[in-house]
Amino acid sequence: MSFKPNTAAPAATGKCADIREIEPDLAGAGLRIGIVMARFNKAIGEGLLSGCCQELRRLGVSDTTLATVPGALEIPLALQTMAQSGKFDALVALGCVVRGETYHFEIVANESARGVSEVQLGTGVPVANAVLTTETDGQAEVRMHQKGMEAAQCAVEMARLLKAVK
Numbered sequence: 001m002s003f004k005p006n007t008a009a010p011a012a013t014g015k016c017a018d019i020r021e022i023e024p025d026l027a028g029a030g031l032r033i034g035i036v037m038a039r040f041n042k043a044i045g046e047g048l049l050s051g052c053c054q055e056l057r058r059l060g061v062s063d064t065t066l067a068t069v070p071g072a073l074e075i076p077l078a079l080q081t082m083a084q085s086g087k088f089d090a091l092v093a094l095g096c097v098v099r100g101e102t103y104h105f106e107i108v109a110n111e112s113a114r115g116v117s118e119v120q121l122g123t124g125v126p127v128a129n130a131v132l133t134t135e136t137d138g139q140a141e142v143r144m145h146q147k148g149m150e151a152a153q154c155a156v157e158m159a160r161l162l163k164a165v166k
Contacts (some may be wrong), residue, residue, distance in 0.1 A: 022165070024160075024161075025156075025160035026059050026153060026157055026160070027059070027156070027160065028156045029062070030063075031089045032063045032089050033063070033152075033156070033159075034090075034091045035049065035053075035067070035092045035094060036068075036069060036082065036092070036094065037049055037095065038069055038072050038074065038075055038094065038095030039068050040070060040071040040096075041096040041097075041098060041140070044095075044096035044132065045094055045096060047145055047148065048095070048132070048147060050145060050148060051149040052092055053152075054149065054152075055149040055153060056156070059152065059153070065082075065087075067082065073111060075093050075115065075116065076115025076116055076118065077115075079116065079119045080123065082125075083119055083120075083123035088125060089159040090126045090155035090156065090158055090159035091125060091128070092130060092152065093130060095112070096131065096132040096133075096144070097109045097133045097134075098134055098136065099134070099135045105133075113129065116131065117129075126154075126155060126158035126159060126162060128158070129151070130150070130151035132144065
């Protein structure tokens with residue numbers, strides 16, 4: 001991640017000419033990434049994990065730790081414990097909540113997302129949230145690999161951004 005002066009004309013880019021921009025950095029070498037995966041909807045979780053791990057390796061991350069938990073509601077506590085350990089530069093949350101016929105979907109989806117956000121804001125450790133919330137298993141299956149890859153990219157980019165800002 002580097003600071004780059006913006007030299008383009010403001011009208012052409014919509015940016016101010018005198019602002020330094022922190023460039024996105026997806027260099028994963030040397031980063032320590034923790035992953036928490038829910039075992040509920042296991043096939044989807046493993047598809048997310050496959051995409052995430054494949055992308056982390058492609059980005060150069062070689063220090064990855066995986067913890068599994070029963071379901072999406074347990075993800076935030078595991079993330080918080082990992083974040084507080086000081087052993088990780090970024091974390092990834094993986095899981096899937098599929099809408100059923102009861103109100104339970106909204107509770108699990110909302111509370112899981114809230115908990116994940118609270119972990120990163122409370123600890124300062126970035127968390128890429130790849131807990132899918134879908135109407136059907138089929139929707140999750142279509143999205144799982146790509147969303148896992150995107151979560152890996154997010155974790156690496158945010159870890160590098162925070163290092164550049166500090």
